[in-house]
Amino acid sequence: MASYDLDDWRFSAREDLFQTRNVDATSNIFDEDGDATTGAISWIGLDGVRLTAEIIQMHSRRGEYVSAGLAPSRADTQVQFDARFFF
Numbered sequence: 001m002a003s004y005d006l007d008d009w010r011f012s013a014r015e016d017l018f019q020t021r022n023v024d025a026t027s028n029i030f031d032e033d034g035d036a037t038t039g040a041i042s043w044i045g046l047d048g049v050r051l052t053a054e055i056i057q058m059h060s061r062r063g064e065y066v067s068a069g070l071a072p073s074r075a076d077t078q079v080q081f082d083a084r085f086f087f
Helices: 064-067
Strands: 001-005 008-021 032-046 049-062 071-083
Touching: 049 064
Parallel strands: none
Antiparallel strands: 001 008, 008 032, 032 049, 049 071
16 A cells, blocks of 8 residues: 655555465355455545545456356446544
8 A cells, every 4th residue: 555645635545466265175166366456535624524535446256256147257446435524
């Protein structure tokens, strides 16, 4: 994760790699691997308030997708907005 502060703004980026495996099974449809990239912008211009916008791009490979009628690999994008109030 890397962040850069500029006055009341914080710009952040993060890269995650993930992998899940069942050690007792040689091939399991629940095994998954992939990566996720996150970019976020936060504003802390008011005392006790933080506003954040975040975008996440995830690539995932999982055998369970095939049994659900989907391709074995997926790419998903999620956008989130967050408001936190501190008192």
